[in-house]
Amino acid sequence: MLRFATAGSVDDGKSTLIGRLLYDSKSIFTDQLEAVEQASAAKGDDYVNLALLTDGLRAEREQGITIDVAYRYFATPRRKFVIADTPGHVQYTRNMVTGASLADLAIVLVDARKGLVEQSRRHAFITTLLRVPHLVLAVNKMDLVNWSQEVFEQIQEEFTGFATKLDVPDLTIVPISALHGDNIVSRSPNMPWYEGPSLLHHLEHVHVSSDRNLIDVRFPVQYVIRPQSSQFPDYRGYAGTVASGVLKPGDEVLVLPSGFTSRIEAIDTADGPVAEAFPPMAVTIRLADELDISRGDMICRPHNTPMVAQDIDAMICWMHDRPLVRGRKLTLKHTSRTVRALVKSLRYRLDVNTLHRQEGAEALGLNDMGRIVLRTTAPLFADEYRRNRTTGGFILIDEATNATVAAGMIIEGQAR
């Protein structure tokens, strides 16, 4: 299964590309297509507007824009795909962040006629900030530049230069025409000079299992299972989803915050015990010793522990109308742990277009990115986001309204 996010404005042909992928993989159903054809005709469009397939809300169809992330599904014989279709406008940066948070890969579209624009750079930057492991720059509308190798290579060169500043783990650049299907499913005869894979071929073959962290054992305890039944009178298991690392019965483990050590007695599932657990398996761990462990605790290895930190230095994306200012108190949710947090300082606001760091900023507004320092009421068991997307990410919640107001990525942390 590959989760990918798509970014680019309507004009770059994003909806056409998604429509093309769905259509060519036979994932558009006839009744859906008929509904779109009818809606297009009713609006007076002289073409079938594939954007109507993904713009699911009344307000989106009325305004002709994408407001929110939509999830689409398609499959080929090789792989199942989940597309997080994110809106491209700057005012929807938060939705792009949302879509990228779980993505294995991101496709950023550019119009070959226009080349790189501010938006392409912003989208690429957000994907690297969210540590999406694979980035594809799809240079679209190649038909409108006469399939020109020179145009493509110029964009390629410019983007590669920009990408070196961003720490892009894996970059692929593909010239396409979403409208005509060139280099989408198969290699295009119109661009014989391009020797790379078609877009779908790349999506089907990109190697994602090595993107996971299999080294640092991190098992946030989500729920304690105690049946207290006649069949299982003394059963006590720690249920959770493996965040990273590989756990095996017999392994010595350390539990935070207590610091006690024990040994894994068994790793249970409803099908019986398993020999190993790795991300993202949802399992139940039994330990050899009776310890006081509850939700929010972290099981790790004695010689490989996360930081235990109350001062958190993080990059955040602010997602709410009411701006973030220093001194604000918020609820912070990190793995299975929820604590209160105080905004100690706002280091800088980041201009996502120029990457300029604006120090001395007083506030972060809706869709702003910035680096802040938080102090929490209880320690977090965390890793740097760049090393571990699961134990390095958190959300901030408004204490009065309960709205989710920010996504955070931990840069470093210190014990108090």
Add this chain to the structure above:
Amino acid sequence: MIDKTVTGEYRLSQLQALEAESIHVFREVVAELERPVLLFSGGKDSIVMLHLARRAFWPAHIPFPVLHVDTGHNFEEVLAFRDRLVEELGVRLLVADVVEGIRRGLAVEPPDGTRNRIQTPVLLDALEKHGFTAAFGGARRDEDKARAKERVFSFRDDFGQWDPKNQRPELWSLYNGRIHPGESIRVFPLSNWTELDVWQYIAQQSIALPSIYFAHDRQVFERAGMLFGVHEYCRPKAGEEVLTARVRYRTVGDASLTAAVRSTADTLDKVIEEVAATRITERGATRGDDKFSEAAMEDRKREGYF
């Protein structure tokens, strides 16, 4: 079981990954929200949800009851199946009765006799009466374009309403289940499953289903291009000819507006083959109510529908 050849590469199959994600969601809700309930229709998606819930809390029992909103327009096979399943799993079954809701004035019987839309006030009344703070639903994002936009944890205000333009951002696997008294969360553990995933999982796990999901001979009549089974609550009007056809149901809902599809698929393997090859969506093929308008689902969801 975890496939050994798969574990060698530390990779989960598609169904294993989907299952793990759903189990995570179930556990998160039970850990964070005080009074969850599972909305059970007797359809395949709610049966798969119950199966996943059992696996999420094994060897303990499922730690929440199930709620069936009963329109009174039922397929008998489905009701019998429901009663067997809850007994086998040892879960408590609550029934919110739409007919009684009409008597109490919660809803008015629509002139056409279909009760899909009036399930909403009865559902909201039952959730409030029992003080449920979270309700699991079997909706999938591939079903409908409004659902494609919905969160896994979908916040509802104290009127049970969904505000699609003001949804909580949902990042990583960090779900925000915080609510004020009176508010609630609808939770969709099957959000990322497709119809085909559900069928493949049913086959892989040997999950039993009501017999109407498999091809059988039934008295049907055609209406609005769909085949409706002749039923106490769904009778042909003048000019609608009754014929016997080999059909199965792709979805199970209110018997008065759920249509059957022509099919010879009488085994799981044949159903999977059929679903993989179909060119029409599940709801498009079988639900009279979603043909009303382009935004029918969005409108119902705003009111507090499943």
